[in-house]
Amino acid sequence: MTYASERETTRGNLLIDSPELYEARFPDHQRLAGRWAEDVLRRYGAGPRVLDIGCGTGRDAAYLHGAGRTVAGSDLSTAMLEYARAHHPGPEYRHADLRGFDLGTFDAVVCLDSALLYCHTDDELDGFLGSCRAGLAPGGLLVAEMRNGAFFLGRTELLDAPTVNTFSHHGTCYRSTTTLYLDRAAQLLRRTRVWTADDGSPPVEQRSAWRLLFPQELRHRLTAHGFTVLGLYDRPGPRTEPPWREGDDAATTVDADRLHLVARLTR
CATH class of the missing domain: 3.40.50.150 (Vaccinia Virus protein VP39)
Structure with missing residues (x-):
């Protein structure tokens, strides 16, 4: 989804x-x-x-x-x-x-x-x-x-440090580093995620946001x-x-x- x-x-x-x-x-x-x-x-x-x-x-x-x-x-x-x-x-x-x-x-x-x-x-x-x-x-x-x-009122545990995840697919290992931060003026939770893979492909950065x-x-x-x-x-x-x-x-x-x-x- x-x-x-x-x-x-x-x-x-x-x-x-x-x-x-x-x-x-x-x-x-x-x-x-x-x-x-x-x-x-x-x-x-x-x-x-x-x-x-x-x-x-x-x-x-x-x-x-x-x-x-x-x-x-x-x-x-x-x-x-x-x-x-x-x-x-x-x-x-x-x-x-x-x-x-x-x-x-x-x-x-x-x-x-x-x-x-x-x-x-x-x-x-x-x-x-x-x-x-x-x-x-x-x-x-x-x-x-x-x-x-409401979870983000006074809580920072999801914001304090990047989250790193890895998974493998068809022999390639993928690694994501995700950083979340609050855009209070826009009432958005913004996300920056950088993907790397061990197949020699260049890093991929994506930015998105949730209301x-x-x-x-x-x-x-x-x-x-x-x-x-x-x-x-x-x-x-x-x-x-x-x-x-x-x-x-x-x-x-x-x-x-x-x-x-x-x-x-x-x-």
Whole structure:
């Protein structure tokens, strides 16, 4: 699940341009994110038509399709969509920008892995929520999973030092060095990531950013667009520690790094 923002400033985006590497770097063999989304949809009685917006490589859209739903997956990255059609068939994959889209009528919109946070401005966020409102059937659900802006109030552990990760794929070792910093004026969490590989290729630097949304702010905007928030909590989810498991109940807190949203269109 990734969303390639045309507003990112990059000198190449290794994982988005090479979806096979994305799945190698972020494996999800148990389809945890898709299972979590399906569990939420089932619990809240969502109908069968689902849009996975920012679907990335298509793993979660394909899981929802396999669960018996009629699924459309959309992304801004052509490379991701081509990979999804070839490796995770079943859903209908379509090119779209989550900041403004018209893809038909659905019973639920699913937006995972912080894709919603590529809406960097209030107008872009309104564009996303307005598109969801227009594309959802009455009583339809919006399910989202993202970083939690409230986590960064007074906390610096993710900002104090670069994070280094390595993984191997087809005999090549890849190394990423990621630095996060706060742009408080723009309310963005900015990221610089430098990739190196032991195959002699030059380093690749990419820069991106996520909007830092706070729980009360998100509730307000959802209400303004006709949604009723049914659930807004920090854990458990597909990227929490410990991760979500079938049967887990949602917490009542909104303090940790991840934020999970369930909202129903009521007007």
